[in-house]
Amino acid sequence: MKSRASLFSLTSSLALFAAACSGGGTSIAPPPPNNGFTTSNLSGQYAFSMSGSENTANGIEPLTRVGVFIADGNGNITGGAEDITIFGTLTEELDFTGGTYTVSSDGRGTLTLNNSTGSLLLSIVLTSPSAGYIVPFPTDASESASGSFIKQAAGPFSLANVNGSYAFDFSGSDPSAFSESFVGQIAANGGGSFTTGLVDDNDAGTINGGVAGPALISGTYASDPLHTSDFSSFGRCVVNISGVVGVLYVVGPNQFKFMETSSGGTLTGDAFLQSNIPTSTAQLSGGFVYVMGGSGSGAPITRGGKISLANGATSSAVVDSNNAGQLLSLTGNAGTYTIDGAGSGRGTITFAAQGQTNPFQYVFYMVSPSQIFIQDQSLNIVEDGSMLAQGTSTISNASLAGNYGINWSGVTEAQQVIGEEDLIGEATIGSSGALTGTIDLNEFTVLEQFTAVPLTGTLTLNSDPTSHNSMTVNLATNPANNGLTLFAYVANNNTILLMGTQKNVRITAGVMTPQNP
C-alpha cells in the first residue's frame, strides 16, 4: 500500500493558505475502546514523512518533513533525525535528542520529538505495530501536515539497501511555487547509481516539458558527507534524480522515502520495489478504485473513482470530482488502457464521460498488479494519488465491520478563511454501518486544534458497493462539525479511500486502514 503522504502532498501544498486568530478547543471524550494496542506496540526505528503548511515570517508556505524516530517500547524516544524543507525559506537536517510518546488502546497516541531548536508535538494512530499515520499538532499551531510512518528494517544501512526497480510518486511544489506531480519508475544498482528510469512530470499542467511520452531519468544516491553517520544509522542519503536534489530514507529493501531539499521545490513521497509487473493488458484486469489530490484551474481539486479493466478496455467507470468546491459525479463511457510491454509498469487510462468536452486521461506506474501510483494528465490538471485493486471478495457492512486508523487532509473554509485541515484518529465501523471513534483535528485554517474529539456517523453502501459509497461524519468539536459528507471507495483488504463531497466547503481526500494490533 502506498504511503498516504504523497497522496495528499499536492492537496496540502496547493492549500489556499490563510492565517487567522488563535484559538483552540478540546472535547472531553470517553475512554478509548480497547482495540488491543499498548505502548509496547511502538518499538524500534520508524521512518516517517509528511507534507503540509507552515506559518513562516514570509506567510504560509508548503512544508515537508522526512526522517526517522526511535521508540523504546516504553514511551521514550531515544534518537533519530529528520530533514525539513519549507518552500523558499529553508532546508535543513536536525537530529532528535530525545522525546516521549503515548499509545492508547485504540491505537491513537502522541509523539514528542526534541531537537536543538525545541520540541514538536504530533498525533499518531497505529494501524499495526509496524505502521501508522502522523499529523503535527505544535503548541503554537504554526503548522499542519499529514503523513505516515513505517518500521524500518534492521540496520546498519548501506547502498545495497537501494537495489532494484522502484515505482515512485513524489509531489509538491515546483521551484516556481506551482503544483507538481513526479511519478515514475527508476532502477537502482545497489551501488549508488540510479541507472535508468522513466518519469511523468506533470509540472503546473505541462507534462514532461510538452514532449509526448515519459521522460528518461537517471541519478545517484550516496552518503551525505555532512552527516556521514546518518546513512548507516538511519538509512539517510543524498539523492540527485535528473536534477531533483534531495534525501532518501531507506525503509527496507522494498521501500524508501524521498524529500526534495535543495533544488527549489518541495517534492516528497515514497518509492516501492516493483514486483510481478504485467507487460500486457491481458495481465492486468479487474476492478480498481482510486483517489487523487492536486490543483485544477479553479484551485484545489480531489478526484475519486472506480474503473474496471480487461484486455485493454475500461468499463464501469465512475469518476467523482470536487473541483474547488464544484462537485460532479459522472459515469464514464467505455475507454481504453495500455501497459508498457517493456516492463516499466507504466500504463495509461483514457475515457470520456457524457457531456464532458475533455476526456479523463491518467498515467499510472505499478508497484504490483494491485498497488498502483496514478497521475491525472487531464488537460490543465495536476494531481496524483493511489489506485488499488478491489479483489473479488463481497463487500458488505459485515465484511467491513472493524477498527480503522483514519486520516484525511485537504483544504477547508472555516470562519471565512481558507486553509489546510488535517484529521487523524480511530474509527470503528459497526456491523450495520454505524461509525464511532475518536479523532484529532488540526484546523490550521484558523489556527485551531481539537484533540480527543468523538466521531460518529454512518457508512451507507451503494447498491453496487464496489462503486462509491456514502459516508457521513459528525465531529463533536466546538462548534460541532456535523454532517460532513464523503465518498468511500473500498479496495482490497478493506482499505477504504475517502473523498470529501462537501460542496464549497471542504476539498479533502483520505484513507481508512484496518487496524491489526
Added chain:
Amino acid sequence: MRPNIKLHLSGMLTAAALFTAPLAGAQQKANAISSVPQANFAYDVTKESVVQGTVISYTAASDVAPIGPHAKIQTSSGVVDVHLGNPEAMKQNDIFLAAGDSVSIVGENENFGGAPVFLARVLHKGNQTVTLRNLKGIPVNAKAPANAKPRNIVGGAQ
C-alpha cells in the same frame, strides 16, 4: 519544534510575474459558456480577456465555488465575479483589494458550479502586478523566489 526560520527578503518580482499579459482591449469578451458543468474544464490562454473596473467587494474565502478569494468588479458592462487563485499569493506579494480600487485583470470566463466566474491570471492594481495563475490556469501556491524557474528535468524524452 520550531525550525530556524530565516527572513526571506527577495525582490518584489516573482517568476510568475514574468508572464506577459495582453492588456490591450479593455473590455471583457463574453465567452460561450457550456450548460453542462465540466469536470475537466481547461484554462485556455487563447480565450483570455481583460476585466477592467472598480472593486465592489472582496472576500478571501468565498462560500461559493470555486473556493478561495473572490472579488466583485463593476465594469462598463456589468458586475463580474472574479476568482483570484490563492489568497496567500496575493498577501505575499503585498497586493490587497478593497472597495473602490481600480483594477485590470487578465483571465478567462468559466462556468463554475452553475454560475459564471472569471478566473484571474494576472492582476494589475496601480503600479502593482501579480501573477496568480500560470498559462495553464494553475494557481501559484506561494511566493516564488525571484530567480525561480519551472522544473527542468535533466534527461529527456524516451
